Amino acid sequence: MQAFDIKRMTLDKFPLEYLGEVTFRCFFIFVVVFIFLKLTGRRGVNQLSLFEVVIILTLGSAAGDVTFYDDVPLLPVFAVFFSILLLYRLSTWLMDKSRHFQNWMEGKPLIIIRDGMFEWETMARENITKGEFYMELRQKGVEHLGQVRLAFLEANGGLSVYFRQEDDVEPGLPVLPEDYIDIETLMMTSGLYACHRCSLIKSFKVGEKATCPRCQNITWVRALSTVRV
Known part of the structure:
Protein backbone atom coordinates (compact mmCIF):
# COMPACT_ATOMS: atom_id res chain seq x y z
CA MET A 1 0.00 0.00 0.00
CA GLN A 2 1.27 3.41 -0.93
CA ALA A 3 1.03 6.19 1.64
CA PHE A 4 -0.84 9.33 0.64
CA ASP A 5 -2.36 7.62 -2.40
CA ILE A 6 -4.82 10.26 -3.59
CA LYS A 7 -7.00 7.77 -5.47
CA ARG A 8 -7.29 5.47 -2.42
CA MET A 9 -7.87 8.40 -0.04
CA THR A 10 -10.65 9.94 -2.12
CA LEU A 11 -12.73 7.23 -3.79
CA ASP A 12 -10.64 4.05 -3.58
CA LYS A 13 -12.47 1.32 -5.57
CA PHE A 14 -15.71 3.24 -5.97
CA PRO A 15 -16.75 5.04 -9.16
CA LEU A 16 -17.53 8.73 -9.05
CA GLU A 17 -21.26 7.96 -9.36
CA TYR A 18 -21.15 6.33 -5.91
CA LEU A 19 -21.11 9.81 -4.35
CA GLY A 20 -24.68 10.19 -5.59
CA GLU A 21 -25.63 6.97 -3.80
CA VAL A 22 -24.01 8.24 -0.60
CA THR A 23 -26.07 11.42 -0.88
CA PHE A 24 -29.24 9.34 -1.28
CA ARG A 25 -28.28 7.12 1.68
CA CYS A 26 -27.76 10.21 3.89
CA PHE A 27 -31.13 11.59 2.81
CA PHE A 28 -32.77 8.22 3.51
CA ILE A 29 -31.34 7.85 7.01
CA PHE A 30 -32.09 11.52 7.79
CA VAL A 31 -35.76 10.95 6.97
CA VAL A 32 -35.89 7.67 8.94
CA VAL A 33 -34.27 9.21 12.06
CA PHE A 34 -36.50 12.29 11.82
CA ILE A 35 -39.66 10.18 11.60
CA PHE A 36 -38.42 7.97 14.46
CA LEU A 37 -37.87 10.96 16.75
CA LYS A 38 -41.24 12.45 15.82
CA LEU A 39 -43.02 9.18 16.63
CA THR A 40 -41.25 8.79 19.97
CA GLY A 41 -42.17 12.32 21.04
CA ARG A 42 -38.55 13.34 21.46
CA ARG A 43 -37.84 15.88 24.19
CA GLY A 44 -34.77 18.11 24.44
CA VAL A 45 -31.36 16.46 24.44
CA ASN A 46 -30.73 17.54 28.04
CA GLN A 47 -33.88 15.64 29.02
CA LEU A 48 -32.74 12.24 27.75
CA SER A 49 -33.34 9.47 30.24
CA LEU A 50 -30.93 6.56 30.69
CA PHE A 51 -33.28 4.30 28.72
CA GLU A 52 -33.46 6.77 25.83
CA VAL A 53 -29.68 7.20 25.75
CA VAL A 54 -29.40 3.42 25.33
CA ILE A 55 -31.79 3.58 22.36
CA ILE A 56 -29.83 6.40 20.71
CA LEU A 57 -26.55 4.51 21.12
CA THR A 58 -28.16 1.34 19.75
CA LEU A 59 -29.33 3.18 16.65
CA GLY A 60 -26.06 5.02 16.15
CA SER A 61 -24.29 2.23 14.27
CA ALA A 62 -27.28 1.47 12.07
CA ALA A 63 -27.71 5.15 11.20
CA GLY A 64 -24.03 5.75 10.52
CA ASP A 65 -22.93 2.64 8.63
CA VAL A 66 -25.72 2.75 6.08
CA THR A 67 -24.78 6.24 4.90
CA PHE A 68 -21.54 5.24 3.15
CA TYR A 69 -20.88 1.48 3.36
CA ASP A 70 -21.90 -0.01 0.01
CA ASP A 71 -22.53 -3.48 1.47
CA VAL A 72 -25.14 -2.28 4.00
CA PRO A 73 -28.62 -2.52 2.43
CA LEU A 74 -31.36 0.00 3.26
CA LEU A 75 -34.36 -2.14 4.17
CA PRO A 76 -32.71 -4.02 7.07
CA VAL A 77 -31.79 -0.65 8.59
CA PHE A 78 -35.42 0.42 8.28
CA ALA A 79 -36.38 -2.83 10.05
CA VAL A 80 -33.94 -1.99 12.87
CA PHE A 81 -35.58 1.39 13.44
CA PHE A 82 -39.06 -0.10 13.24
CA SER A 83 -38.17 -2.80 15.80
CA ILE A 84 -36.62 -0.27 18.19
CA LEU A 85 -39.71 1.93 17.83
CA LEU A 86 -41.97 -0.98 18.80
CA LEU A 87 -39.71 -1.74 21.77
CA TYR A 88 -39.78 1.91 22.81
CA ARG A 89 -43.59 2.06 22.60
CA LEU A 90 -43.92 -1.18 24.57
CA SER A 91 -41.53 0.05 27.24
CA THR A 92 -43.28 3.41 27.64
CA TRP A 93 -46.64 1.62 27.92
CA LEU A 94 -45.25 -0.66 30.65
CA MET A 95 -43.74 2.33 32.45
CA ASP A 96 -47.15 4.06 32.43
CA LYS A 97 -48.70 0.95 33.97
CA SER A 98 -46.03 0.19 36.57
CA ARG A 99 -44.11 2.73 38.67
CA HIS A 100 -41.73 -0.05 39.78
CA PHE A 101 -40.90 -0.83 36.14
CA GLN A 102 -40.47 2.88 35.40
CA ASN A 103 -38.06 3.34 38.30
CA TRP A 104 -36.12 0.28 37.15
CA MET A 105 -35.88 1.50 33.56
CA GLU A 106 -35.31 5.22 34.06
CA GLY A 107 -34.32 5.59 37.70
CA LYS A 108 -35.94 8.02 40.13
CA PRO A 109 -35.04 11.42 41.58
Whole structure:
Protein backbone atom coordinates (compact mmCIF):
# COMPACT_ATOMS: atom_id res chain seq x y z
CA MET A 1 0.00 0.00 0.00
CA GLN A 2 1.27 3.41 -0.93
CA ALA A 3 1.03 6.19 1.64
CA PHE A 4 -0.84 9.33 0.64
CA ASP A 5 -2.36 7.62 -2.40
CA ILE A 6 -4.82 10.26 -3.59
CA LYS A 7 -7.00 7.77 -5.47
CA ARG A 8 -7.29 5.47 -2.42
CA MET A 9 -7.87 8.40 -0.04
CA THR A 10 -10.65 9.94 -2.12
CA LEU A 11 -12.73 7.23 -3.79
CA ASP A 12 -10.64 4.05 -3.58
CA LYS A 13 -12.47 1.32 -5.57
CA PHE A 14 -15.71 3.24 -5.97
CA PRO A 15 -16.75 5.04 -9.16
CA LEU A 16 -17.53 8.73 -9.05
CA GLU A 17 -21.26 7.96 -9.36
CA TYR A 18 -21.15 6.33 -5.91
CA LEU A 19 -21.11 9.81 -4.35
CA GLY A 20 -24.68 10.19 -5.59
CA GLU A 21 -25.63 6.97 -3.80
CA VAL A 22 -24.01 8.24 -0.60
CA THR A 23 -26.07 11.42 -0.88
CA PHE A 24 -29.24 9.34 -1.28
CA ARG A 25 -28.28 7.12 1.68
CA CYS A 26 -27.76 10.21 3.89
CA PHE A 27 -31.13 11.59 2.81
CA PHE A 28 -32.77 8.22 3.51
CA ILE A 29 -31.34 7.85 7.01
CA PHE A 30 -32.09 11.52 7.79
CA VAL A 31 -35.76 10.95 6.97
CA VAL A 32 -35.89 7.67 8.94
CA VAL A 33 -34.27 9.21 12.06
CA PHE A 34 -36.50 12.29 11.82
CA ILE A 35 -39.66 10.18 11.60
CA PHE A 36 -38.42 7.97 14.46
CA LEU A 37 -37.87 10.96 16.75
CA LYS A 38 -41.24 12.45 15.82
CA LEU A 39 -43.02 9.18 16.63
CA THR A 40 -41.25 8.79 19.97
CA GLY A 41 -42.17 12.32 21.04
CA ARG A 42 -38.55 13.34 21.46
CA ARG A 43 -37.84 15.88 24.19
CA GLY A 44 -34.77 18.11 24.44
CA VAL A 45 -31.36 16.46 24.44
CA ASN A 46 -30.73 17.54 28.04
CA GLN A 47 -33.88 15.64 29.02
CA LEU A 48 -32.74 12.24 27.75
CA SER A 49 -33.34 9.47 30.24
CA LEU A 50 -30.93 6.56 30.69
CA PHE A 51 -33.28 4.30 28.72
CA GLU A 52 -33.46 6.77 25.83
CA VAL A 53 -29.68 7.20 25.75
CA VAL A 54 -29.40 3.42 25.33
CA ILE A 55 -31.79 3.58 22.36
CA ILE A 56 -29.83 6.40 20.71
CA LEU A 57 -26.55 4.51 21.12
CA THR A 58 -28.16 1.34 19.75
CA LEU A 59 -29.33 3.18 16.65
CA GLY A 60 -26.06 5.02 16.15
CA SER A 61 -24.29 2.23 14.27
CA ALA A 62 -27.28 1.47 12.07
CA ALA A 63 -27.71 5.15 11.20
CA GLY A 64 -24.03 5.75 10.52
CA ASP A 65 -22.93 2.64 8.63
CA VAL A 66 -25.72 2.75 6.08
CA THR A 67 -24.78 6.24 4.90
CA PHE A 68 -21.54 5.24 3.15
CA TYR A 69 -20.88 1.48 3.36
CA ASP A 70 -21.90 -0.01 0.01
CA ASP A 71 -22.53 -3.48 1.47
CA VAL A 72 -25.14 -2.28 4.00
CA PRO A 73 -28.62 -2.52 2.43
CA LEU A 74 -31.36 0.00 3.26
CA LEU A 75 -34.36 -2.14 4.17
CA PRO A 76 -32.71 -4.02 7.07
CA VAL A 77 -31.79 -0.65 8.59
CA PHE A 78 -35.42 0.42 8.28
CA ALA A 79 -36.38 -2.83 10.05
CA VAL A 80 -33.94 -1.99 12.87
CA PHE A 81 -35.58 1.39 13.44
CA PHE A 82 -39.06 -0.10 13.24
CA SER A 83 -38.17 -2.80 15.80
CA ILE A 84 -36.62 -0.27 18.19
CA LEU A 85 -39.71 1.93 17.83
CA LEU A 86 -41.97 -0.98 18.80
CA LEU A 87 -39.71 -1.74 21.77
CA TYR A 88 -39.78 1.91 22.81
CA ARG A 89 -43.59 2.06 22.60
CA LEU A 90 -43.92 -1.18 24.57
CA SER A 91 -41.53 0.05 27.24
CA THR A 92 -43.28 3.41 27.64
CA TRP A 93 -46.64 1.62 27.92
CA LEU A 94 -45.25 -0.66 30.65
CA MET A 95 -43.74 2.33 32.45
CA ASP A 96 -47.15 4.06 32.43
CA LYS A 97 -48.70 0.95 33.97
CA SER A 98 -46.03 0.19 36.57
CA ARG A 99 -44.11 2.73 38.67
CA HIS A 100 -41.73 -0.05 39.78
CA PHE A 101 -40.90 -0.83 36.14
CA GLN A 102 -40.47 2.88 35.40
CA ASN A 103 -38.06 3.34 38.30
CA TRP A 104 -36.12 0.28 37.15
CA MET A 105 -35.88 1.50 33.56
CA GLU A 106 -35.31 5.22 34.06
CA GLY A 107 -34.32 5.59 37.70
CA LYS A 108 -35.94 8.02 40.13
CA PRO A 109 -35.04 11.42 41.58
CA LEU A 110 -32.61 11.39 44.50
CA ILE A 111 -32.46 13.98 47.28
CA ILE A 112 -28.85 15.20 47.24
CA ILE A 113 -29.13 18.22 49.56
CA ARG A 114 -31.55 18.52 52.46
CA ASP A 115 -31.65 21.54 54.79
CA GLY A 116 -28.29 22.84 53.63
CA MET A 117 -26.34 19.58 53.91
CA PHE A 118 -25.43 16.78 51.56
CA GLU A 119 -27.38 13.55 51.98
CA TRP A 120 -24.15 11.73 52.63
CA GLU A 121 -25.63 8.22 52.86
CA THR A 122 -27.33 8.62 49.47
CA MET A 123 -24.20 10.01 47.83
CA ALA A 124 -22.03 7.22 49.23
CA ARG A 125 -24.52 4.52 48.17
CA GLU A 126 -24.93 5.88 44.64
CA ASN A 127 -21.21 6.70 44.25
CA ILE A 128 -21.94 10.38 43.58
CA THR A 129 -19.16 12.93 44.00
CA LYS A 130 -19.93 16.54 44.82
CA GLY A 131 -17.82 17.74 41.90
CA GLU A 132 -20.41 16.32 39.49
CA PHE A 133 -22.89 19.08 40.26
CA TYR A 134 -20.98 21.97 41.93
CA MET A 135 -20.90 23.76 38.59
CA GLU A 136 -24.67 23.32 38.17
CA LEU A 137 -25.26 24.73 41.65
CA ARG A 138 -23.16 27.79 40.83
CA GLN A 139 -25.03 28.27 37.55
CA LYS A 140 -28.28 28.32 39.53
CA GLY A 141 -26.94 31.10 41.75
CA VAL A 142 -25.90 28.99 44.75
CA GLU A 143 -22.87 30.25 46.68
CA HIS A 144 -23.08 27.85 49.61
CA LEU A 145 -25.30 24.95 50.68
CA GLY A 146 -26.89 26.93 53.51
CA GLN A 147 -28.97 28.72 50.87
CA VAL A 148 -30.52 25.43 49.70
CA ARG A 149 -33.58 23.78 51.27
CA LEU A 150 -33.78 20.80 48.90
CA ALA A 151 -31.91 19.66 45.79
CA PHE A 152 -32.87 16.67 43.64
CA LEU A 153 -30.70 14.79 41.19
CA GLU A 154 -33.28 13.96 38.52
CA ALA A 155 -33.43 10.71 36.58
CA ASN A 156 -32.14 12.49 33.45
CA GLY A 157 -29.09 13.84 35.30
CA GLY A 158 -30.45 17.36 35.77
CA LEU A 159 -30.41 19.19 39.09
CA SER A 160 -33.52 20.75 40.66
CA VAL A 161 -32.88 23.24 43.48
CA TYR A 162 -35.34 24.71 46.02
CA PHE A 163 -34.03 27.67 48.01
CA ARG A 164 -34.54 28.86 51.55
CA GLN A 165 -36.05 32.24 52.29
CA GLU A 166 -33.52 35.04 52.85
CA ASP A 167 -34.21 35.19 56.59
CA ASP A 168 -33.84 31.40 56.86
CA VAL A 169 -30.37 31.02 55.33
CA GLU A 170 -27.88 29.17 57.54
CA PRO A 171 -24.08 28.72 57.38
CA GLY A 172 -23.10 26.21 54.74
CA LEU A 173 -20.33 24.68 52.66
CA PRO A 174 -19.18 26.97 49.80
CA VAL A 175 -19.57 25.53 46.30
CA LEU A 176 -16.95 27.84 44.83
CA PRO A 177 -14.01 26.36 42.87
CA GLU A 178 -11.22 25.18 45.15
CA ASP A 179 -8.92 27.95 43.91
CA TYR A 180 -11.24 30.45 45.60
CA ILE A 181 -11.58 28.82 49.04
CA ASP A 182 -9.14 27.95 51.83
CA ILE A 183 -9.13 24.23 52.68
CA GLU A 184 -7.77 23.75 56.20
CA THR A 185 -6.82 20.90 58.52
CA LEU A 186 -5.66 23.28 61.28
CA MET A 187 -8.11 26.11 61.89
CA MET A 188 -6.54 29.53 61.42
CA THR A 189 -9.48 31.45 62.93
CA SER A 190 -12.37 30.70 65.29
CA GLY A 191 -15.84 30.18 63.88
CA LEU A 192 -18.06 27.79 61.95
CA TYR A 193 -16.50 25.40 59.46
CA ALA A 194 -18.01 22.96 56.95
CA CYS A 195 -16.58 19.52 56.23
CA HIS A 196 -15.07 19.74 52.78
CA ARG A 197 -16.46 16.33 51.84
CA CYS A 198 -19.92 15.91 53.42
CA SER A 199 -20.78 19.54 54.43
CA LEU A 200 -21.26 18.90 58.17
CA ILE A 201 -21.08 22.19 60.12
CA LYS A 202 -18.97 22.43 63.29
CA SER A 203 -17.60 25.23 65.45
CA PHE A 204 -13.83 25.43 65.99
CA LYS A 205 -11.35 27.58 67.86
CA VAL A 206 -8.01 28.78 66.57
CA GLY A 207 -5.49 25.94 66.28
CA GLU A 208 -8.04 23.12 66.51
CA LYS A 209 -8.12 20.16 64.15
CA ALA A 210 -10.69 17.39 63.92
CA THR A 211 -11.94 14.40 61.97
CA CYS A 212 -15.49 14.70 60.65
CA PRO A 213 -17.72 12.30 62.64
CA ARG A 214 -19.97 11.88 59.61
CA CYS A 215 -17.51 10.92 56.86
CA GLN A 216 -14.10 10.69 58.59
CA ASN A 217 -12.71 13.55 56.51
CA ILE A 218 -10.00 15.82 58.00
CA THR A 219 -10.28 18.88 55.72
CA TRP A 220 -12.58 21.83 56.51
CA VAL A 221 -13.70 25.04 54.82
CA ARG A 222 -14.87 28.23 56.51
CA ALA A 223 -18.67 28.19 56.30
CA LEU A 224 -20.46 31.02 54.50
CA SER A 225 -23.77 32.56 55.52
CA THR A 226 -24.40 35.07 52.74
CA VAL A 227 -27.94 35.41 51.35
CA ARG A 228 -28.89 35.24 47.68
CA VAL A 229 -29.36 38.60 45.97
